[in-house]
Amino acid sequence: MSEFGKTHCCALLFGHHKLLLETRKRLLTLIGCSGETALNLRDFHTYLLRHPVQLVVLCQSSTLEERAEAVAIAAQYRPDARVLMLYSPARWCKPGNDPALLDSMAGPARFLEAAQQLLETGALEHA
Numbered sequence: 001m002s003e004f005g006k007t008h009c010c011a012l013l014f015g016h017h018k019l020l021l022e023t024r025k026r027l028l029t030l031i032g033c034s035g036e037t038a039l040n041l042r043d044f045h046t047y048l049l050r051h052p053v054q055l056v057v058l059c060q061s062s063t064l065e066e067r068a069e070a071v072a073i074a075a076q077y078r079p080d081a082r083v084l085m086l087y088s089p090a091r092w093c094k095p096g097n098d099p100a101l102l103d104s105m106a107g108p109a110r111f112l113e114a115a116q117q118l119l120e121t122g123a124l125e126h127a
Helices: 018-031 041-050 064-077 107-120
Strands: 009-014 033-038 053-056 082-087 100-103
Touching: 009 018, 009 041, 009 064, 018 041, 018 053, 018 107, 033 041, 033 053, 041 064, 053 064, 053 107, 082 107, 100 107
Parallel strands: 009 033, 009 053, 053 082, 082 100
Antiparallel strands: none
């Protein structure tokens, strides 16, 4: 068992930086999450419809408008899914539907802690 526990979930990561998406997807396997990445909203929407997604990760490489649309799509089709929005402090602007926010520079360990906490408790405590 990893230091982060044994959460099992299906995750969907959305953004435009393929290498970062794949890195974060691999990191999520440390807490028992499998999943997929989407580089555009069409693929995001299709995957969300076809898979029991429990965690949506929205990366800062997507635009604020795309992230707001992704939050709306997730709320409509997977209302029980938890949404973790990574942001760059210089670009942050909160869209609707109250996603959990995490500074993209917080590092891999904090990313995993936040994802696990969000899945287990439904909220993200900011320490």
